[in-house]
Amino acid sequence: xxxxxxxxxxxxxxxxxxxxxxxxxxxxxxxxxxxxxxxxxxxxxxxxxxxxxxxxxxxxxxxxxxxxxxxxxxxxxxxxxxxxxxxxxxxxxxxxxxxxxxxxxxxxxxxxxxxxxxxxxxxxxxxxxxxxxxxxxxxxxxxxxxxxxxxxxxxxxxxxxxxxxxxxxxxxxxxxxxxxxxxxxxxxxxxxxxxxxxxxxxxxxxxxxxxxxxxxxxxxxxxxxxxxxxxxxxxxxxxxxxxxxxxxxxxxxxxxxxxxxxxxxxxxxxxxxxxxxxxxxxxxxxxxxxxxxxxxxxxxxxxxxxxxxxxxxxxxxxxxxxxxxxxxxxxxxxxxxxxxxxxxxxxxxxxxxxxxxxxxxxxxxxxxxxxxxxxxxxxxxxxxxxxxxxxxxx
Numbered sequence: 001x002x003x004x005x006x007x008x009x010x011x012x013x014x015x016x017x018x019x020x021x022x023x024x025x026x027x028x029x030x031x032x033x034x035x036x037x038x039x040x041x042x043x044x045x046x047x048x049x050x051x052x053x054x055x056x057x058x059x060x061x062x063x064x065x066x067x068x069x070x071x072x073x074x075x076x077x078x079x080x081x082x083x084x085x086x087x088x089x090x091x092x093x094x095x096x097x098x099x100x101x102x103x104x105x106x107x108x109x110x111x112x113x114x115x116x117x118x119x120x121x122x123x124x125x126x127x128x129x130x131x132x133x134x135x136x137x138x139x140x141x142x143x144x145x146x147x148x149x150x151x152x153x154x155x156x157x158x159x160x161x162x163x164x165x166x167x168x169x170x171x172x173x174x175x176x177x178x179x180x181x182x183x184x185x186x187x188x189x190x191x192x193x194x195x196x197x198x199x200x201x202x203x204x205x206x207x208x209x210x211x212x213x214x215x216x217x218x219x220x221x222x223x224x225x226x227x228x229x230x231x232x233x234x235x236x237x238x239x240x241x242x243x244x245x246x247x248x249x250x251x252x253x254x255x256x257x258x259x260x261x262x263x264x265x266x267x268x269x270x271x272x273x274x275x276x277x278x279x280x281x282x283x284x285x286x287x288x289x290x291x292x293x294x295x296x297x298x299x300x301x302x303x304x305x306x307x308x309x310x311x312x313x314x315x316x317x318x319x320x321x322x323x324x325x326x327x328x329x330x331x332x333x334x335x336x337x338x339x340x341x342x343x344x345x346x347x348x349x350x351x352x353x354x355x356x357x358x359x360x361x362x363x364x365x366x367x368x369x370x371x372x373x374x375x376x377x378x379x380x381x382x383x384x385x386x387x388x389x390x391x392x393x394x
Contacts, residue, residue, distance in 0.1 A: 026065050033062040115214055116207040118142060118197040127168065127189035133196075137161040139290050142199040143212045146180065146223070148192040153180040153223035156212040158205065158252070159303040160196060165292050166306060171262055178307065180223040252303060254289070256320070259300040263311035266320045274301075277317060278324045296324070296331045340393040341376070346383055354393065361390070 036058055039048050049055045121136050123129055137160035144164055146153040157163035166172050173185045184192075197215075199208060213229035220227065254268040268274040271285060280295070287293045288301040295301055315323070341361050345351035355361040358376075362369045365388070374380045376390045383389055 030062055030065040033058050033065070037062060116199060116203060116211050118199050118211060121196045121198060123194045123196070125189075126164075126192065126194040130165070130168065133164055133194070134161060136198070137164060137196055140196075140198045141201070141203060141208060143197040143208065143215060145195040145197075145215060145219070145221075146192060147195065148183070148187065148189075151183060151223050152219050152221035154212055154215045154219060154221050154229075156208045156229065157304050158208065159289060160198070162289065162292055162302050163304050164194070164196075166302075169262075171260065172306070172309065179225050183223055254285075255302045255305055257300040257302070257306060257309065258311075258313075259294045259298055261311055262300065262306055262309035263313050264306075264309065265299075265313060265315050265323075266317070267314075278321060296327045298327050298331075299324070342391045342393050344389045344391065346387050346389070 036049065040055060049058070123132055123136075126133050140160045141158040142160055143154065143156045144160060145155075146167075155163070167181075167184065168189075173181055197211060199211065209229045215221075216224060216227050216229055252270060254271060254274050255264060256266045256268065256274075257264055268277065271282075274280060274285065275282065284293075284295070285301065288295045288299075289303055300306075339357070341355045341358060343353045343355060343361060343365075345353075353364070355364065358369055358372065361367075362372055365372075365385075367384070371380075372384065372390065375384045375388075376392065
């Protein structure tokens with residue numbers, strides 16, 4: 001009975017206890033191997049272990065022990081090390097990180113009842129700690145919980161940073177499309193805390209939804225309209241047109257919105273679909289999806305459907321391509337370090353021109369950037385090409 005209890009148990013506590021026992025035994029054994037290896041290496045010409053095959057076996061056994069008990073935990077250590085550096089840089093912010101211990105495997109035959117593994121991150125006053133939210137949730141998937149006084153809201157996302165950040169956008173809050181938005185629009189984010197449950201990058205959407213349902217059942221959140229995970233959050237069902245559109249999706253869909261009022265314009269079937277359709281660079285797409293960058297200052301891209309927006313104006317692909325191309329033609333790239341330059345025309349101020357950057361000036365005059373820069377810095381005197389004088393604008 002005792003043997004079955006320890007060696008056939010699927011209980012997490014029993015397994016953990018056995019792991020500690022074996023770790024202690026292996027630590028002693030590994031230390032002994034390490035001492036033997038060091039003794040052998042410390043005295044050249046002196047053989048404490050005459051059998052070379054035995055020496056090689058000791059080295060191999062020592063390596064296996066080190067790999068098993070160190071590499072196994074490396075991912076968790078690396079994650080906590082990153083978050084620890086965040087804590088050191090934000091000592092005035094209240095943030096805590098824990099790993100879930102609720103994964104009791106005694107019901108392994110019923111995977112639907114099993115709580116997926118996660119790392120819990122608690123952030124006080126997230127509105128004023130958006131940098132923390134960004135650092136811990138970028139490129140992560142999982143569940144988030146808003147808590148304010150006696151109210152709570154549970155949601156999930158495969159792109160946590162974009163999803164959480166959308167709650168801070170005035171254009172989203174003003175829609176008041178959901179109960180949680182009406183609450184935040186009225187009371188703001190004062191006395192609001194955020195808990196993020198980050199899951200493994202290989203977690204499926206079903207696992208994420210299962211964890212969301214677990215917290216909904218546990219907390220019974222007052223700001224969730226429907227206490228069913230992955231529901232739309234409205235009293236009315238999602239339109240049949242959208243359901244049909246989503247049903248046909250393959251891979252990970254990408255949603256494109258008008259950034260001004262968050263009108264849904266199109267749903268791409270996958271990242272590859274959007275690459276091929278509107279010729280967006282993969283780095284630009286990743287910046288938009290992971291960092292919340294507004295594409296061409298007009299389009300908001302997301303891996304999650306923004307449920308808070310009720311505005312839907314689905315375009316056919318050709319219409320969207322035409323809209324993107326028109327926007328791209330009129331788009332002016334804004335470099336954060338660019339300084340406007342005033343080009344004064346000699347003896348005729350009506351021909352003066354203002355350029356947003358040195359590059360745009362050089363392109364317009366079809367001149368050399370380095371030469372123009374020398375005139376700007378005063379390294380060359382007189383007028384450029386006998387006509388132009390350049391001045392930086394504040």
